[in-house]
Amino acid sequence: MNRRQLQTLYRQLLSQYGPQHWWPADTPFEVMVGAILTQNTAWTNVERAIGNLKREHLLNPELIARCPKAHLAVFLRPSGYFNVKADRLKLFCSWYVEMGGYERLKFHTTRGLRHRLLAVKGIGPETADDILLYAFNRAVFVIDAYTRRLFSRLGWIKGDEPYETLRLGIERALGGNVKQYNEYHALIVKHGKDICRPTPRCRGCALAARCVGAIRKLAQK
DNA sequence: ACCCAGGGTCATA
DNA sequence: TATGACCATGGG
Numbered sequence: 001m002n003r004r005q006l007q008t009l010y011r012q013l014l015s016q017y018g019p020q021h022w023w024p025a026d027t028p029f030e031v032m033v034g035a036i037l038t039q040n041t042a043w044t045n046v047e048r049a050i051g052n053l054k055r056e057h058l059l060n061p062e063l064i065a066r067c068p069k070a071h072l073a074v075f076l077r078p079s080g081y082f083n084v085k086a087d088r089l090k091l092f093c094s095w096y097v098e099m100g101g102y103e104r105l106k107f108h109t110t111r112g113l114r115h116r117l118l119a120v121k122g123i124g125p126e127t128a129d130d131i132l133l134y135a136f137n138r139a140v141f142v143i144d145a146y147t148r149r150l151f152s153r154l155g156w157i158k159g160d161e162p163y164e165t166l167r168l169g170i171e172r173a174l175g176g177n178v179k180q181y182n183e184y185h186a187l188i189v190k191h192g193k194d195i196c197r198p199t200p201r202c203r204g205c206a207l208a209a210r211c212v213g214a215i216r217k218l219a220q221k
Numbered sequence: 222a223c224c225c226a227g228g229g230t231c232a233t234a
Numbered sequence: 235t236a237t238g239a240c241c242a243t244g245g246g
């Protein structure tokens with residue numbers, strides 16, 4: 001997994017799918033809510049839950065922090081794990097308000113902010129990195145199930161490496177281009193949803209093979 | 222009637 | 235450190 005491989009895959013994905021304009025949300029706070037609700041959940045279900053929150057005029061950190069958990073869970077129902085996510089969302093919002101909101105949090109270093117996010121119960125490495133990249137525009141490469149699947153199909157990784165091993169390895173190889181990280185992860189998800197299915201030798205493997213071929217050609221020059 | 226989805230926590234060995 | 239159980243809805 002070196003720089004040339006990663007750049008070639010990026011160009012292949014970008015030319016295949018075009019810019020994805022992520023994250024699909026109107027505000028940074030909505031990005032954060034979506035990042036928590038989409039944990040192991042199809043995005044279409046998250047959209048319903050966020051739609052409920054908007055309709056109830058509840059898409060606001062202070063209001064969610066104050067909202068009774070059982071009450072909030074009703075609106076989160078379509079996104080699954082609604083009891084767990086009601087807790088997580090309330091805990092996150094309490095933390096967010098206590099920290100002084102978006103403008104205050106912006107002043108932290110990326111590392112400092114990441115540690116603080118990870119200290120919130122219910123925020124794991126991927127959710128934290130979604131928030132860092134898509135709500136705070138920090139150069140953090142998000143590792144998700146699609147990333148592991150694609151990269152292991154390409155033969156670049158085993159797939160069960162620790163999260164930080166993959167993130168730091170990719171960041172070291174790619175450098176710190178926020179715009180590219182934003183687009184890259186979105187493209188991997190797009191590719192995963194469209195054709196890189198769980199079953200081996202899916203259509204996504206064809207693009208992977210093409211990519212490997214292109215990389216081999218570059219190596220010969 | 223399955224399998225899967227833009228994870229994380231907790232208990233156990 | 236590394237598995238496994240658990241959380242739960244909606245689409246294919």
